[in-house]
Amino acid sequence: MKDDTITLDHGSGGKIAHQFTEQMLVPLFDNPMLSQLDDGAVFEVGGWRLAFSTDSHVVDPIFFPGGSIGDLAVNGTVNDVSMCGALPLYLSVGLIIEEGFPMDDLKRVTGDMARAAKTAGVTIVTGDTKVVPKGAADKIFINTAGIGLIPEGVNVGGRMARPGDHVLLSGTLADHGVTVLTQREELGFDLEVASDTAPLNRMVQQMLKVCPDVHVLRDPTRGGLGTTLNEIAGQAGVSIRIHEDRIPIRKAVAGLCEMLGFDPLYLANEGKLIAIVPERHSEAVLDAMRKDPAGGRACCIGEVTDESPGKVFMTTAIGGSRIVDMLTGEQLPRIC
Amino acid sequence: MKDDTITLDHGSGGKIAHQFTEQMLVPLFDNPMLSQLDDGAVFEVGGWRLAFSTDSHVVDPIFFPGGSIGDLAVNGTVNDVSMCGALPLYLSVGLIIEEGFPMDDLKRVTGDMARAAKTAGVTIVTGDTKVVPKGAADKIFINTAGIGLIPEGVNVGGRMARPGDHVLLSGTLADHGVTVLTQREELGFDLEVASDTAPLNRMVQQMLKVCPDVHVLRDPTRGGLGTTLNEIAGQAGVSIRIHEDRIPIRKAVAGLCEMLGFDPLYLANEGKLIAIVPERHSEAVLDAMRKDPAGGRACCIGEVTDESPGKVFMTTAIGGSRIVDMLTGEQLPRIC
Numbered sequence: 001m002k003d004d005t006i007t008l009d010h011g012s013g014g015k016i017a018h019q020f021t022e023q024m025l026v027p028l029f030d031n032p033m034l035s036q037l038d039d040g041a042v043f044e045v046g047g048w049r050l051a052f053s054t055d056s057h058v059v060d061p062i063f064f065p066g067g068s069i070g071d072l073a074v075n076g077t078v079n080d081v082s083m084c085g086a087l088p089l090y091l092s093v094g095l096i097i098e099e100g101f102p103m104d105d106l107k108r109v110t111g112d113m114a115r116a117a118k119t120a121g122v123t124i125v126t127g128d129t130k131v132v133p134k135g136a137a138d139k140i141f142i143n144t145a146g147i148g149l150i151p152e153g154v155n156v157g158g159r160m161a162r163p164g165d166h167v168l169l170s171g172t173l174a175d176h177g178v179t180v181l182t183q184r185e186e187l188g189f190d191l192e193v194a195s196d197t198a199p200l201n202r203m204v205q206q207m208l209k210v211c212p213d214v215h216v217l218r219d220p221t222r223g224g225l226g227t228t229l230n231e232i233a234g235q236a237g238v239s240i241r242i243h244e245d246r247i248p249i250r251k252a253v254a255g256l257c258e259m260l261g262f263d264p265l266y267l268a269n270e271g272k273l274i275a276i277v278p279e280r281h282s283e284a285v286l287d288a289m290r291k292d293p294a295g296g297r298a299c300c301i302g303e304v305t306d307e308s309p310g311k312v313f314m315t316t317a318i319g320g321s322r323i324v325d326m327l328t329g330e331q332l333p334r335i336c
Numbered sequence: 337m338k339d340d341t342i343t344l345d346h347g348s349g350g351k352i353a354h355q356f357t358e359q360m361l362v363p364l365f366d367n368p369m370l371s372q373l374d375d376g377a378v379f380e381v382g383g384w385r386l387a388f389s390t391d392s393h394v395v396d397p398i399f400f401p402g403g404s405i406g407d408l409a410v411n412g413t414v415n416d417v418s419m420c421g422a423l424p425l426y427l428s429v430g431l432i433i434e435e436g437f438p439m440d441d442l443k444r445v446t447g448d449m450a451r452a453a454k455t456a457g458v459t460i461v462t463g464d465t466k467v468v469p470k471g472a473a474d475k476i477f478i479n480t481a482g483i484g485l486i487p488e489g490v491n492v493g494g495r496m497a498r499p500g501d502h503v504l505l506s507g508t509l510a511d512h513g514v515t516v517l518t519q520r521e522e523l524g525f526d527l528e529v530a531s532d533t534a535p536l537n538r539m540v541q542q543m544l545k546v547c548p549d550v551h552v553l554r555d556p557t558r559g560g561l562g563t564t565l566n567e568i569a570g571q572a573g574v575s576i577r578i579h580e581d582r583i584p585i586r587k588a589v590a591g592l593c594e595m596l597g598f599d600p601l602y603l604a605n606e607g608k609l610i611a612i613v614p615e616r617h618s619e620a621v622l623d624a625m626r627k628d629p630a631g632g633r634a635c636c637i638g639e640v641t642d643e644s645p646g647k648v649f650m651t652t653a654i655g656g657s658r659i660v661d662m663l664t665g666e667q668l669p670r671i672c
Contacts, residue, residue, distance in 0.1 A: 006437040011467025021465065024443070028450045029429075029460040041461035043426060045485060046384045054428035054481055055464045058472075090379060092390035093365075094479045096432075101342040107360070114364045124365040125377035128391045129357065131347025133669055136394075138472040143430045145390055145481030149381060333469055 009329035013223020013268075016329050018231070037235065038157050039083040039218065042150065051084035053077055054145040060334040062109065062139055064183045066175075066194030069142055070112030072270055072336055075199050076221070077146040078120045082201040083217040083273065085156040085208065086148030091117065093127040094143035099134045109140060120199035122146070153212045158235030160215035165304040166282040167240060168275040170203065170289050171196070171297040172248045173225055177267025178256050180335055185260075192252045196294070198271030203292035207275060210284045216276035219269070221336055223327065226265035228274060229312045230326040237309045242302030242324070244317045265314075266327050268335045276304060345665030349559020349604075352665050354567070373571065374493050375419040375554060378486065387420035389413055390481040396670040398445065398475055400519045402511075402530030405478055406448030408606055408672055411535050412557070413482040414456045418537040419553040419609065421492040421544065422484030427453065429463040430479040435470045445476060456535035458482070489548045494571030496551035501640040502618040503576060504611040506539065506625050507532070507633040508584045509561055513603025514592050516671055521596075528588045532630070534607030539628035543611060546620045552612035555605065557672055559663065562601035564610060565648045566662040573645045578638030578660070580653045601650075602663050604671045612640060 009016040026034055033041040040053030055076045062069040074091065081088040093113065097106065117124050175196040182191050200219065207214060216236075220228040225247075229240050249257075249264050257264045271294050277285050282300055289298035307313070312324040345352040362370055369377040376389030391412045398405040410427065417424040429449065433442065453460050511532040518527050536555065543550060552572075556564040561583075565576050585593075585600055593600045607630050613621050618636055625634035643649070648660040 004439050006433050006435060006439060006442060006467055008435050008467050008469065011433065011465050017465065021463075025446060025463065025465075028446055029453065029463075031459050031461065033459070033461040034463070041426065041428075043461065045386065045425075046382060048382045048384070050381065050483075052426060052428060052483060053462055054430045054479070056430040056432050056466050056479060058432060058466045058468050060472075089381075090377065090388060092377075092388060092481045094390045094392040094430075094481075096392050096394060096477055097342050097347065099342060099344050103340050103342060106342060110361060110364055117365065123367050123369070125367065125369040125379065126389055127357075127361065127365075127370070129347050129353065129361075130392050130394045131342055131344050131669070132394050132474065133344065135471075136396075136474040136670070137477070138468065141432055141473070141477065143390070143392060143479035143481075145428045145430075145479075147386075147388060147483065333467070334472070 008333045012329055013227045014327035014329050036157060039080040042084055049150040051081050051086035051148045051150055053080035054143065055080060056141060056143040057336055058141050058334050059180060059336050061183050064179055064195055066179060067197040068109055068112045069140060070109040071116045071197045073142040073144045074113050074116035075197050075270060077144040078122055078199045078201050079219045081146040081148035082204040083219055084150065085154040085217060086150045087205065088122050088146050088148040088201050090125045090147045091122050092145045093124055095129045096137055096141040097131050098137045098139055099131055101139055120201055154208055156214055156217050158216055158232045161232050161236035161238050161276045161304050162215060163238055163304050163306040164279055165215055165276045166279050166300050167242060167302040168277060168286060169299060169301045170273045170295045172250050173269060174249060174253050174257060174264035174267035176270040177332060177335055178253045181332060182256060196269055196271035198294040200273050200294060203289055203295050206288040206291060207285050210288045211277055211281040213281060214275055214277050218274045220272060220274055221268050221270060224266040224268060226324045227326050233312050234310050239305045239307045239309055239311050240302060241305055241313045241315065243315045246299055246301045248297045248299060265324060270336065344669045348665055349563045350663035350665050372493060375416040378420055385486040387417050387422035387484045387486055389416035390479065391416060392477060392479040393672055394477050394670050395516060395672050397519050400515055400531055402515060403533040404445055404448045405476060406445040407452045407533045409478040409480045410449050410452035411533050411606060413480040414458055414535045414537050415555045417482040417484035418540040419555055420486065421490040421553060422486045423541065424458050424482050424484040424537050426461045426483045427458050428481045429460055431465045432473055432477040433467050434473045434475055435467055437475055456537055487544065490544055492550055492553050494552055494568045497568050497572035497574050497612045497640050498551060499574055499640050499642040500615055501551055501612045502615050502636050503578060503638040504613060504622060505635060505637045506609045506631045508586050509605060510585060510589050510593060510600035510603035512606040513668065513671055514589045517668060518592060532605055532607035534630040536609050536630060539625055539631050542624040542627065543621050546624045547613055547617040549617065550611055550613050554610045556608060556610055557604050557606060560602040560604060562660045563662050569648050570646050575641045575643045575645055575647050576638060577641055577649045577651065579651045582635055582637045584633045584635060601660060606672065
């Protein structure tokens, strides 16, 4: 890696991207909200707490089994706002389109956005379209920003994880990452994998109804479960232990990961969440998760401990223990 | 223009871009806020009215006399939120960076963003960085979204223009457009032009203090004054007449426009606003504008009439009258 230019690693979910954000961007734009490093910012307006989040989507290819860049752009921000414990309400959309992009593709992408917004129950209220000359961008990039309202009494954030808490995962890992990967490599045989892109806001609302005391909510997108758990362990100064045999992975996904040499712990998910909750509420929250279409395979995959603050461990299927580190750089560019 | 692909015109400030937004995007994401077609959306949360706006910036070159893509990205959204009559509070930032982009350039751009945010008094609270492989984007694109609070009693919007109102302009036209254009063409002689990029929020606050009854606020960016006035005439169902000899244009800018064959009425401004106000408040609002560093040359350039609803006319310097139409397509791609 050259130090004087931007590399793909700077935009990955990994360690270099985190260092870049924490050492360069956060001090520059210094303020208490940004330095929390949660999925969105939380601020008060007239006694109401609002959550605000943004994501640009640059996925390649733009259409894939299970969805498109349009679904991702809406669900991604709906989910980031939801991970602040908020009820997402309004989205903005910024389109950057390459000259010559087929109108039919644009209709399909924006149609997916409209449908995804309707499904999630959010309203796209403002937007902007820029077209750049051919070659200045690859097809289409979509930024969304979203605003949501945090119910009274809810107070989630990475720093809230406490030893003894349970770590819940809403379903199977790595479906999105493997799907995009196989599309890009054009493996050419019939693979029964599809992106898990889905809105998680209704699930979160049901979870908060049974347990307003949820400590952490996070969607393991870029960088996957491994990176997200490391972020939380660092923010809260706790240790997290997960158990390999409890982590749900589809057979086809596990097989492809093995074949292609990818670790599903680090692949992107676009319709999954991690919840860290007090042990006594764990079962009730899991019940609420399982009632949602995106949470059928929700389970407890581990617990927060104080064994080695900032570190994540995994008890392996054969009973050993290994450190789950944050990846240094990029596994897959343009995954979302 | 081919109908089946996206052209540069779809992202311009002109007629094709408006038709594209009004006929394709607005019906798809249909809701009363989006269909207002103002610079941002206005909604209520717990009795407080918030404004929400977004803009992606793709300007080429990224550095130019008077500013950079970083200044534009912050000031652009600060101004769009301000044009809703709101006090801008919080911004999100989404960076899309090309692999290989020089780290020094990124430091300069983000430094400009931090400085612009400080000058405007807004806080960058959340963000996202994506890096795409070399060739998949041209250098850097920046999306910002912003949230602001609308003071009680303020109610501005394109539809509010009324016959008899005065049309005020905060300063000289076309400085940004001409500056970027000369940079791109590398005309190679010493030109005394610079972008006017500036935050307009403090000016707006002072204007609303002396006249909470301001009817319309709009910043004539892409598409320039001509396009913006046509938008307002269309939204309010009124006619607007401006007077050529009252429109301030710097000598160097006017000379370059003549030499290069561009009409300053359609070139982008990044630190100017149009205000449409009841005649009786016109002088007080102008006084407030002139006290702001960006409003020294503020003046009344015309009036709202009922002569031909939806149309804009200009009384020329030699006393004739001509229609100021909306441009069909793009004068200059990647101007902001």
